[in-house]
Amino acid sequence: MGKGGHNTSIDGNHDQQLDTATLPTHVRLPTLSEIKVKIPAHCFRPTVRQSMSHVIKDIIYVALTFFVMYQIQKFFKYGFLFFPIYWYIQGTLYTSFFVLGHDCGHGSFSFYPLLNDIVGTILHSWILAPYYTWKLTHNHHHKNTNNIDKDEVFYPQRGTPHEPSFTDDLLFWLPGCGWFYYLFCGYTPRPVNHFNPLEPLFYNKHLIGVCLSLGTYLGMCYLMYLYACSFGFISLLTYHLIPVFIFACYMVIITMLHHTEIDVPWYADSEWNNVKGQLSTVDRHYGHVHSVIHSIGTHQIHHLFTKVPHYHLEEATVAFRKAFPDLVRINEEPVLVAFARMFKIFITQRGIEKDVRVFSYSDNTNKNKKKSS
Numbered sequence: 001m002g003k004g005g006h007n008t009s010i011d012g013n014h015d016q017q018l019d020t021a022t023l024p025t026h027v028r029l030p031t032l033s034e035i036k037v038k039i040p041a042h043c044f045r046p047t048v049r050q051s052m053s054h055v056i057k058d059i060i061y062v063a064l065t066f067f068v069m070y071q072i073q074k075f076f077k078y079g080f081l082f083f084p085i086y087w088y089i090q091g092t093l094y095t096s097f098f099v100l101g102h103d104c105g106h107g108s109f110s111f112y113p114l115l116n117d118i119v120g121t122i123l124h125s126w127i128l129a130p131y132y133t134w135k136l137t138h139n140h141h142h143k144n145t146n147n148i149d150k151d152e153v154f155y156p157q158r159g160t161p162h163e164p165s166f167t168d169d170l171l172f173w174l175p176g177c178g179w180f181y182y183l184f185c186g187y188t189p190r191p192v193n194h195f196n197p198l199e200p201l202f203y204n205k206h207l208i209g210v211c212l213s214l215g216t217y218l219g220m221c222y223l224m225y226l227y228a229c230s231f232g233f234i235s236l237l238t239y240h241l242i243p244v245f246i247f248a249c250y251m252v253i254i255t256m257l258h259h260t261e262i263d264v265p266w267y268a269d270s271e272w273n274n275v276k277g278q279l280s281t282v283d284r285h286y287g288h289v290h291s292v293i294h295s296i297g298t299h300q301i302h303h304l305f306t307k308v309p310h311y312h313l314e315e316a317t318v319a320f321r322k323a324f325p326d327l328v329r330i331n332e333e334p335v336l337v338a339f340a341r342m343f344k345i346f347i348t349q350r351g352i353e354k355d356v357r358v359f360s361y362s363d364n365t366n367k368n369k370k371k372s373s
Contacts, residue, residue, distance in 0.1 A: 038323035043312035051109045091246020097123045099294040105135035106306040125220040132213030133194040146280040149269040153187040160351040176248030253339045258299045268357040278303040283330040
């Protein structure tokens with residue numbers, strides 16, 4: 001999963017090393033239009049054929065993984081010993097389901113909104129993620145990336161000093177718990193319940209889509225109930241719910257690491273603009289699962305242009321890095337090592353003063369690194 005340090009490369013070109021230093025403040029940042037013209041035009045054009053081929057492929061992989069594990073347990077006395085391997089593989093494949101549904105939510109799956117919502121709802125409901133409500137909060141995150149006062153999750157918290165807690169320890173060892181907590185309660189101090197269609201962000205013009213999505217989610221819960229009645233809750237747990245939890249761990253780790261790193265700036269609303277916010281994300285490589293989870297680690301391009309489908313992210317990233325090397329943020333440290341390092345820094349430094357206008361995390365865990373302008 002990388003060589004360590006704060007540089008990385010893509011497409012196996014380990015000679016291309018780019019710095020993750022703080023974005024230059026002495027020069028004018030390019031506009032989104034100026035960046036877009038450097039990206040091949042076809043990278044912005046999804047096709048139903050390509051997108052659906054990935055859906056079909058991933059469904060086959062998930063079904064095949066289940067079938068193989070079922071046969072192993074059925075015909076081998078100690079077949080249950082293979083369950084940890086199954087959980088890892090299936091949890092990774094469930095994450096690939098999520099990324100495909102994530103494309104649907106951004107409209108980068110196809111040019112057809114109805115198809116996007118149907119596919120996204122089915123894929124996300126299978127892994128117990130509420131598609132439509134999460135789509136809305138996630139798009140809110142994209143509109144306010146690294147805005148201390150408006151972002152959706154893992155933002156620094158004003159006036160909240162660090163105090164050791166059991167919750168932080170639990171999230172470090174079982175990060176998937178944080179995903180389900182977020183779905184039900186949001187992220188302090190901006191609560192939101194993704195299962196409540198009457199939340200202000202949901203009910204207005206989105207009420208029908210929200211209700212249909214949550215109805216499908218309830219249908220999935222009923223299917224799980226029927227499965228448990230027929231094959232037992234332990235079977236449901238071992239074959240489906242534990243892989244869902246592994247996917248949830250992926251979600252927390254991926255989300256935090258894409259927006260939390262040394263010297264990556266967070267801006268007060270008065271200092272924030274769209275380009276600065278979208279560039280304050282970090283590309284990471286997920287080693288042998290990078291392509292399996294559809295290159296979601298190539299995150300800067302995704303934030304700059306959400307309409308780029310996952311199968312064009314790598315190509316678009318190459319063009320962006322070539323045209324704007326000074327704006328690139330990449331980190332090739334092994335992902336779990338990076339999470340362990342940054343989670344501790346995040347926990348101890350996330351509480352900031354109420355008047356901070358620009359903030360970034362520091363290697364010194366006892367001191368916030370902040371600056372005002």
